[in-house]
Amino acid sequence: xxxxxxxxxxxxxxxxxxxxxxxxxxxxxxxxxxxxxxxxxxxxxxxxxxxxxxxxxxxxxxxxxxxxxxxxxxxxxxxxxxxxxxxxxxxxxxxxxxxxxxxxxxxxxxxxxxxxxxxxxxxxxxxxxxxxxxxxxxxxxxxxxxxxxxxxxxxxxxxxxxxxxxxxxxxxxxxxxxxxxxxxxxxxxxxxxxxxxxxxxxxxxxxxxxxxxxxxxxxxxxxxxxxxxxxxxxxxxxxxxxxxxxxxxxxxxxxxxxxxxxxxxxxxxxxxxxxxxxxxxxxxxxxxxxxxxxxxxxxxxxxxxxxxxxxxxxxxxxxxxxxxxxxxxxxxxxxxxxxxxxxxxxxxxxxxxxxxxxxxxxxxxxxxxxxxxxxxxxxxxxxxxxxxxxxxxxxxxxxxxxxxxxxxxxxxxxxxxxxxxxxxxxxxxxxxxxxxxxxxxxxxxxxxxxxxxxxxxxxxxxxxxxxxxxxxxxxxxxxxxxxxxxxxxxxxxxxxxxxxxxxxxxxxxxxxxxxxxxxxxxxxxxxxxxxxxxxxxxxxxxxxxxxxxxxxxxxxxxxxxxxxxxxxxxxxxxx
Numbered sequence: 001x002x003x004x005x006x007x008x009x010x011x012x013x014x015x016x017x018x019x020x021x022x023x024x025x026x027x028x029x030x031x032x033x034x035x036x037x038x039x040x041x042x043x044x045x046x047x048x049x050x051x052x053x054x055x056x057x058x059x060x061x062x063x064x065x066x067x068x069x070x071x072x073x074x075x076x077x078x079x080x081x082x083x084x085x086x087x088x089x090x091x092x093x094x095x096x097x098x099x100x101x102x103x104x105x106x107x108x109x110x111x112x113x114x115x116x117x118x119x120x121x122x123x124x125x126x127x128x129x130x131x132x133x134x135x136x137x138x139x140x141x142x143x144x145x146x147x148x149x150x151x152x153x154x155x156x157x158x159x160x161x162x163x164x165x166x167x168x169x170x171x172x173x174x175x176x177x178x179x180x181x182x183x184x185x186x187x188x189x190x191x192x193x194x195x196x197x198x199x200x201x202x203x204x205x206x207x208x209x210x211x212x213x214x215x216x217x218x219x220x221x222x223x224x225x226x227x228x229x230x231x232x233x234x235x236x237x238x239x240x241x242x243x244x245x246x247x248x249x250x251x252x253x254x255x256x257x258x259x260x261x262x263x264x265x266x267x268x269x270x271x272x273x274x275x276x277x278x279x280x281x282x283x284x285x286x287x288x289x290x291x292x293x294x295x296x297x298x299x300x301x302x303x304x305x306x307x308x309x310x311x312x313x314x315x316x317x318x319x320x321x322x323x324x325x326x327x328x329x330x331x332x333x334x335x336x337x338x339x340x341x342x343x344x345x346x347x348x349x350x351x352x353x354x355x356x357x358x359x360x361x362x363x364x365x366x367x368x369x370x371x372x373x374x375x376x377x378x379x380x381x382x383x384x385x386x387x388x389x390x391x392x393x394x395x396x397x398x399x400x401x402x403x404x405x406x407x408x409x410x411x412x413x414x415x416x417x418x419x420x421x422x423x424x425x426x427x428x429x430x431x432x433x434x435x436x437x438x439x440x441x442x443x444x445x446x447x448x449x450x451x452x453x454x455x456x457x458x459x460x461x462x463x464x465x466x467x468x469x470x471x472x473x474x475x476x477x478x479x480x481x482x483x484x485x486x487x488x489x490x491x492x493x494x495x496x497x498x499x500x501x502x503x504x505x506x507x508x509x510x511x512x513x514x515x516x517x518x519x520x521x522x523x524x525x526x527x528x529x530x531x532x533x534x535x536x537x538x539x540x541x542x543x544x545x546x547x548x549x550x551x552x553x554x555x556x557x558x559x560x561x562x563x564x565x566x567x568x569x570x571x572x573x574x575x
Contacts, residue, residue: 066383071162077183201256210372217369398521453480
């Protein structure tokens with residue numbers, strides 16, 4: 001698959017390698033401290049050649065690494081991009097080889113050799129891509145990644161404003177810039193050659209099915225960081241991406257390949273990039289043998305688990321299916337990982353394994369767009385150069401749909417797919433999990449409420465105004481005091497969000513608008529702000545694990561490190 005980084009892949013590979021060999025996560029000033037070895041300073045100077053090239057061809061990626069002055073720059077798919085990229089790399093490689101020939105320090109020489117080798121291999125990879133692969137660009141994800149790099153909690157306010165300039169350039173609203181989607185169509189035609197194979201069908205289908213997550217995520221980021229003036233270019237972007245993805249469905253998808261295998265020459269090269277030099281035939285035989293052994297081991301483990309849990313299934317495949325039915329969803333994900341992390345840190349400290357920083361790890365739930373981009377738990381690294389205190393961050397994905405045609409595909413539960421309250425096709429089953437009378441059990445987190453607290457009661461969910469609103473009314477009582485409430489949800493089609501009014505007893509303002517709501521995978525989320533100690537503080541209410549028998553509501557509040565801390569948990573159960 002081709003991306004904006006295709007013709008600069010060599011630059012990206014060895015720039016990242018280089019950053020690791022340098023003093024990563026340090027500031028420009030600290031790299032020049034006199035107590036630093038001189039060879040590191042010289043390696044850093046050599047690195048500038050490659051950082052400058054990446055800044056030229058992939059400014060968004062270079063900016064994420066920490067290269068300064070690129071916030072308003074975007075990558076461009078110009079007709080001569082490939083040729084210029086190759087020529088610039090050859091010029092840089094020639095200079096690196098000249099420096100290597102004159103270098104006396106073995107450590108600096110080793111860094112130079114690593115850079116040259118990685119660059120040459122990257123260039124070889126590009127040649128194989130051009131030989132075997134039809135160009136294909138996931139423009140929606142490219143734009144999201146470029147804007148997400150600036151719209152982040154760890155980016156200063158004055159830098160976030162540059163995201164609007166990038167957005168205007170992506171859609172062609174700045175002089176000298178053509179819409180990126182139009183460039184992608186043109187380069188697909190220009191760079192296609194006879195004998196090339198299309199992208200994997202499952203990849204294209206996945207990209208198309210998740211496109212709305214990225215598009216909606218862009219708008220949510222601009223809203224979150226209150227960037228003024230984004231509405232007009234964002235409206236243009238939405239239309240351009242809609243048209244582009246329709247074009248992909250018509251022109252690219254029919255040419256997509258169903259065979260995942262790569263041409264032998266390309267496959268051998270790709271194996272070598274992971275340090276595997278075993279011939280493919282021998283590797284295949286080894287893999288088949290290992291797989292058979294793993295199957296036997298899994299079968300024994302599956303039988304033990306089935307016996308322990310009283311599962312009727314015996315085959316390991318059936319046991320896995322049963323285990324996958326019990327998953328963490330929505331707001332239940334983060335507390336589980338936070339507790340596991342605390343347990344691990346306790347073991348590390350007790351046994352003096354390594355020294356841990358005197359702060360909590362940054363860990364949070366992914367947005368739907370981030371989950372579509374990386375559906376597995378991942379770590380977002382801080383800038384590797386010019387770091388001014390930014391920290392790495394662990395990101396936990398939500399549950400999103402698989403690609404169309406997958407046996408595990410489920411309908412995305414996002415506002416872009418219509419209103420559940422308005423009973424769009426396919427929404428009835430989800431509504432049945434909420435409507436009706438339920439019993440409620442509330443518990444307060446002692447970390448937030450020192451004396452704890454609990455309540456029990458009932459609530460009723462019903463459709464109102466001809467099915468255009470969902471109304472929840474209930475009451476409860478207990479050590480936390482009496483509670484009576486009324487909540488009305490409805491779908492705002494023009495804004496593409498759910499809105500709600502809440503009414504509670506004992507408040508100076510008994511009724512008020514309470515933020516907006518949307519679906520994140522299988523979780524219905526209401527984001528709003530309330531005053532805490534005189535300061536407006538983000539809150540989040542999340543309905544998850546919605547089944548015909550029960551569902552759960554967790555109210556969370558923003559903590560000092562930006563993560564959402566569970567505050568009140570309410571279990572709804574039908575009797």
